[in-house]
Amino acid sequence: xxxxxxxxxxxxxxxxxxxxxxxxxxxxxxxxxxxxxxxxxxxxxxxxxxxxxxxxxxxxxxxxxxxxxxxxxxxxxxxxxxxxxxxxxxxxxxxxxxxxxxxxxxxxxxxxxxxxxxxxxxxxxxxxxxxxxxxxxxxxxxxxxxxxxxxxx
Amino acid sequence: xxxxxxxxxxxxxxxxxxxxxxxxxxxxxxxxxxxxxxxxxxxxxxxxxxxxxxxxxxxxxxxxxxxxxxxxxxxxxxxxxxxxxxxxxxxxxxxxxxxxxxxxxxxxxxxxxxxxxxxxxxxxxxxxxxxxxxxxxxxxxxxxxxxxxxxxxxxxxxxxxxxxxxxxxxxxxxxxxxxxxxxxxxxxxxxxxxxxxxxxxxxxxxxxxxxxxxxxxxxxxxxxxxxxxxxxxxxxxxxxxxxxxxxxxxxxxxxxxxxxxxxxxxxxxxxxxxxxxxxxxxxxxxxxxxxxxxxxxxxxxxxxxxxxxxxxxxxxxxxxxxxxxxxxxxxxxxxxxxxxxxxxxxxxxxxxxxxxxxxxxxxxxxxxxxxxxxxxxxxxxxxxxxxxxxxxxxxxxxxxxxxxxxxxx
Numbered sequence: 001x002x003x004x005x006x007x008x009x010x011x012x013x014x015x016x017x018x019x020x021x022x023x024x025x026x027x028x029x030x031x032x033x034x035x036x037x038x039x040x041x042x043x044x045x046x047x048x049x050x051x052x053x054x055x056x057x058x059x060x061x062x063x064x065x066x067x068x069x070x071x072x073x074x075x076x077x078x079x080x081x082x083x084x085x086x087x088x089x090x091x092x093x094x095x096x097x098x099x100x101x102x103x104x105x106x107x108x109x110x111x112x113x114x115x116x117x118x119x120x121x122x123x124x125x126x127x128x129x130x131x132x133x134x135x136x137x138x139x140x141x142x143x144x145x146x147x148x149x150x151x152x153x
Numbered sequence: 154x155x156x157x158x159x160x161x162x163x164x165x166x167x168x169x170x171x172x173x174x175x176x177x178x179x180x181x182x183x184x185x186x187x188x189x190x191x192x193x194x195x196x197x198x199x200x201x202x203x204x205x206x207x208x209x210x211x212x213x214x215x216x217x218x219x220x221x222x223x224x225x226x227x228x229x230x231x232x233x234x235x236x237x238x239x240x241x242x243x244x245x246x247x248x249x250x251x252x253x254x255x256x257x258x259x260x261x262x263x264x265x266x267x268x269x270x271x272x273x274x275x276x277x278x279x280x281x282x283x284x285x286x287x288x289x290x291x292x293x294x295x296x297x298x299x300x301x302x303x304x305x306x307x308x309x310x311x312x313x314x315x316x317x318x319x320x321x322x323x324x325x326x327x328x329x330x331x332x333x334x335x336x337x338x339x340x341x342x343x344x345x346x347x348x349x350x351x352x353x354x355x356x357x358x359x360x361x362x363x364x365x366x367x368x369x370x371x372x373x374x375x376x377x378x379x380x381x382x383x384x385x386x387x388x389x390x391x392x393x394x395x396x397x398x399x400x401x402x403x404x405x406x407x408x409x410x411x412x413x414x415x416x417x418x419x420x421x422x423x424x425x426x427x428x429x430x431x432x433x434x435x436x437x438x439x440x441x442x443x444x445x446x447x448x449x450x451x452x453x454x455x456x457x458x459x460x461x462x463x464x465x466x467x468x469x470x471x472x473x474x475x476x477x478x479x480x481x482x483x484x485x486x487x488x489x490x491x492x493x494x495x496x497x498x499x500x501x502x503x504x505x506x507x508x509x510x511x512x513x514x515x516x517x518x519x520x521x522x523x524x525x526x527x528x529x530x531x532x533x534x535x536x537x538x539x540x541x542x543x544x545x546x547x548x549x550x551x552x553x554x555x556x557x558x559x560x561x562x
């Protein structure tokens with residue numbers, strides 16, 4: 001998993017002990033936008049869909065995630081409500097890391113925690129770029145779907 | 154130097170949660186182009202604009218000035234643009250408006266539509282609503298299990314589309330190796346002779362109808378369903394002949410495929426839009442030739458039924474197939490049934506009213522609400538006549554089929 005690529009084997013074993021496995025059947029919702037939570041999840045097997053409500057029963061797909069990807073870390077750090085809904089696209093196996101386990105890990109193994117947070121920052125940067133791309137794509141879709149001419153307004 | 158590649162159209166991935174289900178959803182990918190052609194542009198209300206005609210004294214050309222009374226913005230539009238403006242009443246999709254435009258002006262320059270939309274949006278004279286009326290109605294009644302089931306079924310079926318845009322060479326080959334024979338005077342004569350013989354066979358079979366259908370034995374309903382299934386195959390032949398007619402007139406077959414019409418009628422289809430660039434004769438021949446497939450097949454089946462052993466399964470099957478093929482022939486060419494089939498296209502072409510059905514439905518709905526005047530113009534009388542004849546025809550068609558099924562059972 002890319003999140004642990006800078007963590008050495010000894011620390012990795014410590015991490016592994018902090019993780020709990022959680023299965024999710026196809027179509028099942030793990031949590032909804034607005035729910036409270038204090039854990040992050042890593043996808044061990046299968047694929048999940050990240051979506052955000054648009055109108056009624058329609059939601060926009062923000063991302064799809066597969067083995068090695070992770071999500072839910074925002075609530076872990078800022079204690080705010082979930083910003084998106086997560087559902088399983090296939091049968092999924094997740095690994096769960098809660099706030100207490102992360103705090104213990106940071107106290108017991110600061111070096112491993114630093115490596116972990118550094119990987120986290122790299123992924124955040126990638127996601128920020130992807131979000132920008134998505135905003136541009138959605139804007140372009142809106143312009144094309146309505147035939148709106150902005151250039152000569 | 155190779156021309157620059159066209160930019161990729163944007164796509165959105167939307168997740169639609171199944172109603173009532175806690176953990177059911179599906180992801181739909183929607184291209185902006187599809188959303189655009191299915192959108193229903195809606196002009197501002199009647200009291201928010203004024204339209205005045207300006208006739209040029211030099212070339213006699215008519216143009217129009219459109220004014221947004223709320224913003225005091227003016228637009229100069231041409232005659233075709235005025236036609237398009239009148240279509241933009243929120244009930245017609247851009248696809249339907251484009252078809253009406255082609256039928257009215259015989260031009261394929263669709264750029265005029267997005268160009269006009271941009272002008273109207275700049276003048277704040279237009280809104281665009283990307284919705285389907287049927288789906289909207291079903292969504293409104295989603296709490297009813299029947300509407301919910303219909304909506305789910307439509308969603309699944311609407312996605313079934315097996316088609317190819319690379320069919321012109323195939324049609325050209327089929328035309329070269331025999332298809333051209335269908336467009337000769339000999340084929341017309343043969344068709345007429347078969348029709349007469351088929352009709353005679355049908356008339357001779359009619360008095361023994363009960364004995365004929367008894368050949369189906371104990372499961373007449375299953376037999377009728379298998380006849381219907383075989384009929385579906387002949388719909389493909391109908392569409393192929395349309396395509397051959399296009400090749401005959403030197404036009405291009407853009408697409409051939411299978412889909413569920415309106416989400417529930419299984420059908421084959423061929424894109425014959427290129428024929429709009431041809432003459433009226435070419436358009437009429439293209440429309441009629443497909444339907445003649447049913448006339449020929451119906452006549453052949455009825456002749457087989459007449460020659461078959463009385464009361465046998467073959468006789469019953471052939472007679473039912475003949476009947477259904479003749480029915481398809483009449484329905485395809487009969488313009489008054491609310492369905493825009495071959496006969497309807499010939500009628501609107503002849504009348505020069507490309508949106509006859511939509512205009513007639515709108516007018517009658519206005520009348521029923523009591524908003525129309527007491528006197529009819531000639532065009533309004535045509536609208537009322539179209540709706541009345543179509544309603545009676547559809548009722549008669551349904552009654553005839555129900556009677557046939559009850560009789561067969």
